[in-house]
Amino acid sequence: MRDVAVIGVGLTKFGELWDKSFRELISEAGSKAIFDSGIGGLEIDAMYVGSMSSGRFIGQEHIGALVADASGFSHLNIPSTRVEGACASGGLAVREGYLSIASGLNDVVVVGGIEKMNDVSGTAATETLAMAADQEWEAFFGATFPSIYAMIATRHMHEYGTTREQLAQVAVKNHSNGALNPFAQYQREIKMEFVLNAPPVAYPLGLFDCSPVTDGAAAVVLCSLDKAKNFTDKPVKIIASGQASDSLALHGRRDICTLDSTVQAAKKAFKQANVTQKDIDLAEVHDCFTIAEICAIEDLGFMKKGEGGKAIDENITNLNGSLPVNTSGGLKSKGHPVGATGVAQIVEIVTQLRGEADKRQVKDAKIGLAHNVGGSGATCIVHILEGI
Amino acid sequence: MSSSGVARFWREIPQRYNLLGNKCNSCNKIFFPPKESCPFCRRKSIGKMKELKLSGKGKIITYSIIHSAIENFQKQIPYIISIIKLDEGPNITAQIVDCEIEKIKIGMKVENTFRKIQEDGYTGAIYYGYKFRPCDSLLTEKEQCKCDTK
Ligand SMILES: [Zn+2]
Numbered sequence: 001m002r003d004v005a006v007i008g009v010g011l012t013k014f015g016e017l018w019d020k021s022f023r024e025l026i027s028e029a030g031s032k033a034i035f036d037s038g039i040g041g042l043e044i045d046a047m048y049v050g051s052m053s054s055g056r057f058i059g060q061e062h063i064g065a066l067v068a069d070a071s072g073f074s075h076l077n078i079p080s081t082r083v084e085g086a087c088a089s090g091g092l093a094v095r096e097g098y099l100s101i102a103s104g105l106n107d108v109v110v111v112g113g114i115e116k117m118n119d120v121s122g123t124a125a126t127e128t129l130a131m132a133a134d135q136e137w138e139a140f141f142g143a144t145f146p147s148i149y150a151m152i153a154t155r156h157m158h159e160y161g162t163t164r165e166q167l168a169q170v171a172v173k174n175h176s177n178g179a180l181n182p183f184a185q186y187q188r189e190i191k192m193e194f195v196l197n198a199p200p201v202a203y204p205l206g207l208f209d210c211s212p213v214t215d216g217a218a219a220v221v222l223c224s225l226d227k228a229k230n231f232t233d234k235p236v237k238i239i240a241s242g243q244a245s246d247s248l249a250l251h252g253r254r255d256i257c258t259l260d261s262t263v264q265a266a267k268k269a270f271k272q273a274n275v276t277q278k279d280i281d282l283a284e285v286h287d288c289f290t291i292a293e294i295c296a297i298e299d300l301g302f303m304k305k306g307e308g309g310k311a312i313d314e315n316i317t318n319l320n321g322s323l324p325v326n327t328s329g330g331l332k333s334k335g336h337p338v339g340a341t342g343v344a345q346i347v348e349i350v351t352q353l354r355g356e357a358d359k360r361q362v363k364d365a366k367i368g369l370a371h372n373v374g375g376s377g378a379t380c381i382v383h384i385l386e387g388i
Numbered sequence: 389m390s391s392s393g394v395a396r397f398w399r400e401i402p403q404r405y406n407l408l409g410n411k412c413n414s415c416n417k418i419f420f421p422p423k424e425s426c427p428f429c430r431r432k433s434i435g436k437m438k439e440l441k442l443s444g445k446g447k448i449i450t451y452s453i454i455h456s457a458i459e460n461f462q463k464q465i466p467y468i469i470s471i472i473k474l475d476e477g478p479n480i481t482a483q484i485v486d487c488e489i490e491k492i493k494i495g496m497k498v499e500n501t502f503r504k505i506q507e508d509g510y511t512g513a514i515y516y517g518y519k520f521r522p523c524d525s526l527l528t529e530k531e532q533c534k535c536d537t538k
Contacts, residue, residue: 141482
């Protein structure tokens with residue numbers, strides 16, 4: 001396996017982008033990443049695009065080719081592949097790009113992630129997102145996607161004494177980080193009472209425990225480490241990529257409160273990187289709901305199962321804590337354009353490791369982790385990156 | 389589910405109407421919905437998966453109260469969704485009915501009941517299947533707590 005580096009990153013503003021089309025978003029993120037990397041179109045060996053449901057959101061499939069076309073590369077006939085793993089589509093696309101370089105097949109790969117979610121009604125968006133769950137054995141019986149995470153929360157509160165306030169604090173923290181991120185959908189702080197008093201969605205989760213519906217795109221340029229120096233003097237090395245799967249339905253899991261896919265993906269990643277949890281300077285984790293961040297920091301091994309809520313109380317995961325989590329604002333505040341999320345997490349980690357995160361910069365950040373989940377935990381990808 | 393064909397629904401009728409699962413006769417584990425092969429015994433289980441009707445009794449291991457639902461369930465909100473550990477072993481996701489929302493709790497014993505699940509306002513199709521209801525109203529709260537194990 002060859003070493004792989006990220007040599008360029010690009011992001012669109014996240015939000016309700018009524019005036020921007022799918023094509024405009026992905027080519028904006030892609031061209032930013034390409035300019036940032038210093039490569040030219042002729043150097044691109046392959047493209048990968050993560051998108052959960054372009055078919056439902058914009059009535060368009062076949063977006064691998066569409067994205068190459070929209071980026072102005074149709075005449076170059078670059079192989080371009082769409083990757084889907086629900087909310088983990090972006091992370092999966094990054095991993096496919098990584099594998100294709102590590103294997104020796106490709107030298108330079110552009111990876112994009114996108115979701116254009118506001119071209120359909122809120123109800124249609126909700127219905128589409130529910131397709132990440134098990135249609136026959138969860139959704140058919142009335143389970144909504146938030147209710148599945150809510151059931152994780154209910155059990156977590158029951159078993160470990162996690163409190164409603166601890167859940168809310170995750171949202172408060174991520175909004176305070178998002179307020180420092182010019183690309184975030186919500187660049188404002190929120191108060192605890194605001195989260196606690198929000199309209200209920202699925203008990204115990206309210207509206208502000210949930211990530212929003214978002215339009216946005218992200219892109220990274222990956223390159224074999226030995227060739228990276230030809231293009232940039234600030235490559236960030238991908239020191240691990242771990243992936244795992246589990247039952248599609250929450251009720252099929254070994255334990256309701258544990259995402260074994262996260263446990264296993266993390267185990268593989270830490271082993272490959274040959275680092276421990278203590279070596280991680282910051283993490284972007286998949287906080288599609290507030291409870292998801294608490295489970296993530298536990299399942300990634302940063303603390304014991306059940307102690308995630310306590311870690312929130314102790315401000316460990318704050319921007320100036322010992323393990324800053326979701327410095328970008330996370331899915332909660334930065335926004336969650338589903339297919340873009342996993343790629344955008346890599347963009348944030350690279351930005352931090354290069355020391356370019358401005359007001360939200362984590363001091364002396366050397367190693368960062370990105371954690372992207374599909375559905376309620378049926379798919380998980382963990383990447384670990386190191387600034388060199 | 390709103391744009392699904394009818395076949396997609398009737399294929400699952402034996403499971404959804406009659407809680408028909410199956411059992412691996414190699415390791416005796418029970419599955420719902422039925423599995424083609426046993427994930428624990430894999431090739432050893434081929435030809436040894438036997439149909440089994442489940443008792444429909446179990447207890448709630450977690451739940452949520454849904455206040456915002458997709459169109460086919462709009463008329464039912466707020467409603468309780470839960471994961472139930474069936475006495476035979478498998479966990480399933482189902483609604484809890486005939487239960488005041490304030491009374492719902494982890495550990496509550498429940499039994500299945502055949503109900504309307506959802507109504508497709510566009511095609512007019514009505515889908516049926518299992519929901520669950522509290523099975524022993526005589527059980528005091530304290531006793532119900534005792535049933536509540538991990
Ligand atoms: Zn077996």
